[in-house]
Amino acid sequence: MTETSPAWPRPYWTPGDEKAVLVFYVFGKFDAELVIPSMRYQSPGLPQGIEIQRFQNAVLRQWDGYPLQSALGEILHTENPEVAQQARIAPEVLVVRGEIDDRNSLDYLHDTLGVLAGLLDVGGTSILDPQILSLFSADQWRQRYLVPGGAPPxxxxxxxxxxxxxxxxxxxxxxxxxxxxxxxxxxxxxxxxxxxxxxxxxxxxxxxxxxxxxxxxxxxxxxxxxxxxxxxxxxxxxxxxxxxxxxxxxxxxx
Structure with a gap:
C-alpha cells in the first residue's frame, strides 16, 4: 500500500488544516502480550498518530468521562442492554484514539478498522464508538464494517x-x-x-x-x-x- 495507490482514495480532496479524530473503546479480555492479527484484514497496523491504551475496566470506571456511565451510558443501555451489560463486566478496555492530519486517502481509517477487527479476534467482545453514540457486539460490528470494498460513509x-x-x-x-x-x-x-x-x-x-x-x-x-x-x-x-x-x-x- 502506497500513497500513489491508496486502498480508500478521496477523489474530492484538496489540502486543508483539518484533523481527523478517531476514538474507540474495545471491551474484553486479552492476553498479557497483545498480538493483533491486523494483516488478516489488509492492515499494517495503526497509523502514526493513533495509539492503544490498555486499562482494567474497574479502574477506568473511576474516570469521570467513563462512557458507560452518565447520559451516554443511559443511551447505550437503552438501545443495546445485553451488550452494554457485557461491556460493563468485561475485565479490560483497550482505548484506540488519536488525531490524523488531513490527507488524500482514508487509509488511516481502513488501517484502524483492520486493527479493531483483529482485536475482536483476540479477546474483544464489543466496540464502543462514542462519536456516533453506538455500542456494538463483536458480531454486530463485523456485519456493519467488514463488508466488501469497505463500509460506506x-x-x-x-x-x-x-x-x-x-x-x-x-x-x-x-x-x-x-x-x-x-x-x-x-x-x-x-x-x-x-x-x-x-x-x-x-x-x-x-x-x-x-x-x-x-x-x-x-x-x-x-x-x-x-x-x-x-x-x-x-x-x-x-x-x-x-x-x-x-x-x-x-x-x-x-
Missing part, C-alpha cells in the same frame, strides 16, 4: 432527527464526521413531509465531505424538488455538545 456517521424550534418542523443533523476530518451537517426547518428527502440529502453530502470535499461560507446548494437553493453556513466547534465538532448549517426553505 453512512455506516460511520449517525443521522439524528429532533423537533426544531419552529412548530411542525424538524432539525436533521449528523454526528461522526470528525472521523473524516470534516464538519457535521445541520439542516433546520425541515417539514415532516420532507424528512426522507433531507435524510437522503445528508447522505449525499456526507459522501462528498468524507471523500475530501469542502463547503465554503455562502456556497449555494441546489436540491431537486426545491425552488430555492440552500446556503452553507459554517459554524460550531469541538466544544459544541450537539456535535462535538464544527458543522455546516443549512436552512430548509419555507
Amino acid at each position: 453512512r455506516n460511520h456517521v449517525l443521522i439524528l432527527c429532533n423537533a426544531d424550534e419552529t412548530p411542525d418542523r424538524s432539525w436533521v443533523r449528523t454526528r461522526g464526521m470528525r472521523k473524516f476530518g470534516r464538519p457535521d451537517l445541520s439542516v433546520r426547518n425541515v417539514p415532516e413531509s420532507e424528512l426522507d428527502r433531507a435524510g437522503s440529502m445528508c447522505e449525499r453530502l456526507m459522501e462528498f465531505l468524507s471523500m475530501g470535499g469542502h463547503f465554503r461560507a455562502g456556497q449555494e446548494l441546489a436540491v431537486d424538488g426545491l425552488s430555492t437553493d440552500m446556503v452553507a453556513e459554517p459554524g460550531g466547534s469541538a466544544d459544541d455538545p450537539q456535535f462535538n465538532n464544527t458543522y455546516v448549517a443549512f436552512h430548509w426553505p419555507d
Whole structure:
C-alpha cells in the first residue's frame, strides 16, 4: 500500500488544516502480550498518530468521562442492554484514539478498522464508538464494517432527527464526521413531509465531505424538488455538545 495507490482514495480532496479524530473503546479480555492479527484484514497496523491504551475496566470506571456511565451510558443501555451489560463486566478496555492530519486517502481509517477487527479476534467482545453514540457486539460490528470494498460513509456517521424550534418542523443533523476530518451537517426547518428527502440529502453530502470535499461560507446548494437553493453556513466547534465538532448549517426553505 502506497500513497500513489491508496486502498480508500478521496477523489474530492484538496489540502486543508483539518484533523481527523478517531476514538474507540474495545471491551474484553486479552492476553498479557497483545498480538493483533491486523494483516488478516489488509492492515499494517495503526497509523502514526493513533495509539492503544490498555486499562482494567474497574479502574477506568473511576474516570469521570467513563462512557458507560452518565447520559451516554443511559443511551447505550437503552438501545443495546445485553451488550452494554457485557461491556460493563468485561475485565479490560483497550482505548484506540488519536488525531490524523488531513490527507488524500482514508487509509488511516481502513488501517484502524483492520486493527479493531483483529482485536475482536483476540479477546474483544464489543466496540464502543462514542462519536456516533453506538455500542456494538463483536458480531454486530463485523456485519456493519467488514463488508466488501469497505463500509460506506453512512455506516460511520449517525443521522439524528429532533423537533426544531419552529412548530411542525424538524432539525436533521449528523454526528461522526470528525472521523473524516470534516464538519457535521445541520439542516433546520425541515417539514415532516420532507424528512426522507433531507435524510437522503445528508447522505449525499456526507459522501462528498468524507471523500475530501469542502463547503465554503455562502456556497449555494441546489436540491431537486426545491425552488430555492440552500446556503452553507459554517459554524460550531469541538466544544459544541450537539456535535462535538464544527458543522455546516443549512436552512430548509419555507
